[in-house]
Amino acid sequence: MPPGPGAPSDTPQPPAPHDPVDDVLVALADPTRRAVLDAVAGGPGSATAIAAGLPVSRQAVVKHLAVLERAGLVVATRTGREVRYEVRPEPLTTTARRLTALAATWDARLATIKRIAEQRD
Amino acid sequence: MPPGPGAPSDTPQPPAPHDPVDDVLVALADPTRRAVLDAVAGGPGSATAIAAGLPVSRQAVVKHLAVLERAGLVVATRTGREVRYEVRPEPLTTTARRLTALAATWDARLATIKRIAEQRD
DNA sequence: ATCGAGTGCAACTCTGAAGTTGCACGTCCA
DNA sequence: TGGACGTGCAACTTCAGAGTTGCACTCGAT
Numbered sequence: 454m455p456p457g458p459g460a461p462s463d464t465p466q467p468p469a470p471h472d473p474v475d476d477v478l479v480a481l482a483d484p485t486r487r488a489v490l491d492a493v494a495g496g497p498g499s500a501t502a503i504a505a506g507l508p509v510s511r512q513a514v515v516k517h518l519a520v521l522e523r524a525g526l527v528v529a530t531r532t533g534r535e536v537r538y539e540v541r542p543e544p545l546t547t548t549a550r551r552l553t554a555l556a557a558t559w560d561a562r563l564a565t566i567k568r569i570a571e572q573r574d
Numbered sequence: 575m576p577p578g579p580g581a582p583s584d585t586p587q588p589p590a591p592h593d594p595v596d597d598v599l600v601a602l603a604d605p606t607r608r609a610v611l612d613a614v615a616g617g618p619g620s621a622t623a624i625a626a627g628l629p630v631s632r633q634a635v636v637k638h639l640a641v642l643e644r645a646g647l648v649v650a651t652r653t654g655r656e657v658r659y660e661v662r663p664e665p666l667t668t669t670a671r672r673l674t675a676l677a678a679t680w681d682a683r684l685a686t687i688k689r690i691a692e693q694r695d
Numbered sequence: 696a697t698c699g700a701g702t703g704c705a706a707c708t709c710t711g712a713a714g715t716t717g718c719a720c721g722t723c724c725a
Numbered sequence: 726t727g728g729a730c731g732t733g734c735a736a737c738t739t740c741a742g743a744g745t746t747g748c749a750c751t752c753g754a755t
Contacts, residue, residue: 475605482603484596485743494680501701513744515703520742534701534752540684542677549677552670556663559615563661606713622731634714636732655722655731696755703750710743720733725726 473525477548480524485509489517490540493527497539594646598669601645606630610638611661614648618660 480486485507492503500518504511518538521527525544530537601607606628613624621639625632639659642648646665651658 475608478599478602481599483743494676494683499701509743510745511702512746516743531702536702540680542680542684545673545677545680549670549673552666552673555615556666556670559661559663559666562615563663604713620731630713631715632732633716637713652732657732698755699753701750701752704748706746708743708745712741713739715736715738717736718734721731723728723730725728 473544474548474551476524477526477544480520480526483517485513486517486520489514490521490526493518493521493538494540497537499535499537503538594665595669595672597645598647598665601641601647604638606634607638607641610635611642611647614639614642614659615661618658620656620658624659 481490488507489503492498492506500515501511503518504514507514518527518529522529522538526541527538528541530539602611609628610624613619613627621636622632624639625635628635639648639650643650643659647662648659649662651660
């Protein structure tokens with residue numbers, strides 16, 4: 454059924470303010486990126502240093518660090534010619550909370566459905 | 575520094591038993607897939623019914639549901655010619671717990687580093 | 696002033712995921 | 726039993742992102 458002109462308030466689709474949690478999920482989805490993140494968590498360091506311990510090039514690590522920074526999982530501080538990356542746990546906590554809340558919502562709905570089904574018997 | 579032959583136990587890299595949490599993260603990374611998941615959570619239904627409320631084809635929804643099922647986030651039960659998909663909250667809870675634990679590890683490490691830095695002054 | 700180390704930027708390749716279309720198969724119902 | 730509905734399978738297209746390479750730039754030290 455094509456959207457008829459008679460339904461103006463049909464899925465208004467607001468600008469979608471770009472949820473930061475989504476960035477975290479995307480950042481954590483890639484295995485190499487998780488390895489980079491682990492490396493940073495195991496001790497802050499430069500992109501070059503991190504790349505030395507991984508089977509990928511420095512540039513690949515730099516790109517991954519950019520994604521992680523966009524997600525707020527790492528922060529970069531420049532000292533001289535070096536850029537030191539450090540881990541930042543807050544986005545992880547926020548994401549975890551969101552997932553827990555979502556699971557709770559589902560649980561509630563499932564409980565309601567089950568209840569209705571039992572009542573119907 | 576390339577791995578010298580003198581370090582046989584250097585990153586032994588076991589078969590990597592394929593962490594189910596990784597599947598959850600991958601499943602949640604895609605926006606369309608999140609929409610599909612939301613639709614299933616908002617009331618179980620068939621792939622065709624779910625696709626009707628989304629701007630993608632049924633086949634796309636089917637593929638997304640397969641990924642979600644691999645992650646354990648939905649379960650499919652066949653009744654006659656219909657396949658009913660239902661949401662399953664447990665993997666979400668598990669994933670959330672893991673993220674929280676990881677954040678705690680980072681916090682501990684950061685606290686230690688800060689402590690040492692203060693002690694050094 | 697110069698050289699090495701570290702970073703930043705840009706162009707390029709390439710694989711896999713997302714999505715589509717088309718058709719065949721099974722199931723419910725008149 | 727025939728048709729409508731729902732699903733399953735397969736081939737195909739498209740595109741973002743993961744990765745590489747090469748080079749220019751900056752900072753620190755000699």
